[in-house]
Amino acid sequence: MLIRVIIKLLAGLNLFLGILLRKRVPGYKFSEIKSILIKRTDRIGDAAVTLPILLELGKHFQVRVLTSKYNDAFLNKFLSTEISCDAPRNLLGSLILIIRSIPLLFAGPKKNVPKYDLFLDLNGLRDPAVFFRVKRENLCRYYAGFNMGLWNPMFDYAQPNYPVLFSQTHILDACRSLVSNALGCNMDIPDGIDFSGKMIRPDDFQVKEEFILVNISGGEQFRGPSPKFYARLVDSLDFTGSIVIMDALNRPHFADFKSSVKRKDIMYLQRDFSLWELLYIAAKSSLYVGADSGISNLLQFPANAILFFATGLPWVWRPYSRNPYTVRKIGRCLVAETVNSGGLNKKVVYAPVSCRPCFDIGCQDARCIESLDLELALNEINAMLLKG
Numbered sequence: 001m002l003i004r005v006i007i008k009l010l011a012g013l014n015l016f017l018g019i020l021l022r023k024r025v026p027g028y029k030f031s032e033i034k035s036i037l038i039k040r041t042d043r044i045g046d047a048a049v050t051l052p053i054l055l056e057l058g059k060h061f062q063v064r065v066l067t068s069k070y071n072d073a074f075l076n077k078f079l080s081t082e083i084s085c086d087a088p089r090n091l092l093g094s095l096i097l098i099i100r101s102i103p104l105l106f107a108g109p110k111k112n113v114p115k116y117d118l119f120l121d122l123n124g125l126r127d128p129a130v131f132f133r134v135k136r137e138n139l140c141r142y143y144a145g146f147n148m149g150l151w152n153p154m155f156d157y158a159q160p161n162y163p164v165l166f167s168q169t170h171i172l173d174a175c176r177s178l179v180s181n182a183l184g185c186n187m188d189i190p191d192g193i194d195f196s197g198k199m200i201r202p203d204d205f206q207v208k209e210e211f212i213l214v215n216i217s218g219g220e221q222f223r224g225p226s227p228k229f230y231a232r233l234v235d236s237l238d239f240t241g242s243i244v245i246m247d248a249l250n251r252p253h254f255a256d257f258k259s260s261v262k263r264k265d266i267m268y269l270q271r272d273f274s275l276w277e278l279l280y281i282a283a284k285s286s287l288y289v290g291a292d293s294g295i296s297n298l299l300q301f302p303a304n305a306i307l308f309f310a311t312g313l314p315w316v317w318r319p320y321s322r323n324p325y326t327v328r329k330i331g332r333c334l335v336a337e338t339v340n341s342g343g344l345n346k347k348v349v350y351a352p353v354s355c356r357p358c359f360d361i362g363c364q365d366a367r368c369i370e371s372l373d374l375e376l377a378l379n380e381i382n383a384m385l386l387k388g
Contacts, residue, residue, distance in 0.1 A: 008165075014125075014149030015162055021150065022158035028118075028142045030184035035062040037116040037140055039123050040075065041085050041130050044275070045294025046171075047071040048301070049317065050122060053175045054079060056187045057120075064116070066130055074275055074298075077198055084130050114141045120182065121145030121155075122175060124162055144182035146174075157182045164316055165357070172320045191322045191340040193301055199280040207267060210241030212381075213282055215290030215299070216257050217248035222358065224291020224308040225372055227253040231260035233289075236378050239385065241286065242267055246278070248295075287384055292317055292348075300346065304384055308377070309350035310368040311358045319346040332371040335380060345384055349377065 036057065040047055047067075057063050058079055066084040067075050075081050119140035121131055125148055134140060135154060144157040152158040159181065161167060163174035176187050214234060218224040225233075234243050246269040247253050254268060273281070275298065282288050283302035290296040290305075292312040300307065300319050307318070314336065318325070321338040328335045337347045351371035 011125075011162075011165055015147050015166070018147040018149035018152045018158065019160050022147065022152040022160065023156060025157070026142075026144065026182060027156040033061065033117045033142070033183060035116045036064075036118045036120050037134065038063060038065045039119070039121045039130050039134075039145075040065050040071070041068045041127055042123055043068070043070045043294050044074055045297035045317075046123075047075050048294070048298040049171055049320070050175055051075070051078065051193060052189050052191075052320070053172055053179065053187060055193075056189060057179065060185060061183075066134075084133070085127070112138050114138055116140045117142065118182075119143045119145075120178075121148075122178075124148055126164070144178070146178060164313070167313065167316055169316070170318070170320055171316050189320070191320045192342045192344070195276075195279050195283070195302060198276050199283060200274060200276040201280050202273060202277045204271075205269075205277070205281060207242055207244060207284075210239075210286045211244050211267070211284075212237070212239060212241065212287045212289060213244045213246065213285040213299070213303070215246050215288070215293070215296060216253050217246075217295075218291030218293045218308075218310075219369070220248075220252070221293075222311045222366055222369065223293050224310050225369060227257040228260045229372070229374065230289075231257050231262075232374055233377055233381075234266070235262050236374070237263075238382060244269065244281065244285070246273075246281075287381065289381065302344075304345045304387075306347040306349065306377075306381060306384060308372055309348055310366065310372070311356050313357055314348045314350045318348045321346060330376050331373055333373055333376055335376070345387055347380055347384065349380065 054065065055078060063079060065075055065079050065081045067081045068085050069083055072081055072083045116139060119134055124146040142156040143154060145155055146159045147162045148155065148158060159178050161174065163171050167174060172189055176189055179185050179187055214230055216227045216230045219226040243263065243266045245266055249272050278299055279302060282299040285303055288299050288303040288305040290307060292307055292309045296307055305319060318336060321340040323338050323340060325336040325338045333349055333351050335347060335349050339345050349372065351368050353368045356368060
């Protein structure tokens with residue numbers, strides 16, 4: 001608890017200073033911007049959630065996306081990419097790098113000719129290494145991004161907010177606001193993506209009847225319920241079709257789940273399926289059930305989906321919809337529900353606790369997880385199945 005409080009206090013102070021230091025009006029003309037270098041060097045979930053706005057930017061500008069080894073295999077199917085790091089740095093690594101990069105604030109102009117017109121930073125302080133490298137190498141004429149606190153003077157335009165901390169706005173709406181202010185473009189962001197041309201049908205997936213796809217991972221990072229919760233959920237489901245169980249890579253939770261579940265009509269995804277195979281399976285399912293996680297952010301796209309949120313901010317990371325969410329309070333939980341433009345039903349279930357986000361640190365008294373109610377989950381799933 002203390003670590004989270006310290007992180008939030010320091011982050012809040014840095015963002016406040018950033019508001020004072022930021023350039024409120026872009027230091028360039030919108031008409032000057034033809035080519036954009038976009039920083040998206042995080043994990044699959046962040047890349048999947050923000051893909052709609054990346055695709056929209058690609059319709060208006062010459063776009064190249066800086067990626068990580070975690071997400072390049074996904075993003076390079078849609079956009080021109082360049083791997084710029086192995087993986088996002090952890091919190092401590094980012095803080096150390098930020099301190100070491102203070103001299104950049106006082107660096108003079110470079111003599112080389114920039115390759116791109118604008119650097120658009122969609123990551124911010126979550127992983128600053130790539131931004132500092134681009135700045136040192138003078139790859140771009142201008143720089144725009146979210147609030148970087150003390151480093152805002154290095155930007156030609158900086159938003160006042162930071163999209164995933166102290167935010168009450170969906171990440172895509174935050175990105176749309178940044179694009180509007182930094183580029184003068186009012187993007188029409190879709191709430192779905194057609195992955196059908198990229199999906200791959202697995203030869204070893206032969207389920208012919210209706211099925212529910214249940215992802216039992218996430219609890220180990222305090223993202224959602226435990227495998228035992230999912231076992232009780234599956235046992236209690238009044239569903240005549242099959243249940244398909246998936247897990248994180250290398251299936252670390254299968255043993256725990258199998259030791260708790262009693263139901264027999266279960267199929268387990270026994271190997272590491274590709275993202276495109278998993279998208280195919282999710283698209284064929286009657287319903288996707290899982291925790292707030294990177295893979296859930298992707299697999300919810302083609303399916304009716306119910307997601308359990310624990311440490312994450314539901315209003316920031318829930319499935320994006322052009323239609324409003326309705327929110328109901330049931331017991332100790334809130335259920336937010338929408339039907340998107342494609343007619344797909346999306347629900348998120350979470351407890352209204354004040355301590356999120358907790359940066360996957362977790363705690364001894366995880367009320368965000370303990371408050372998730374089995375009976376509520378069953379009722380909400382049954383209601384979704386009845387809707388078809």
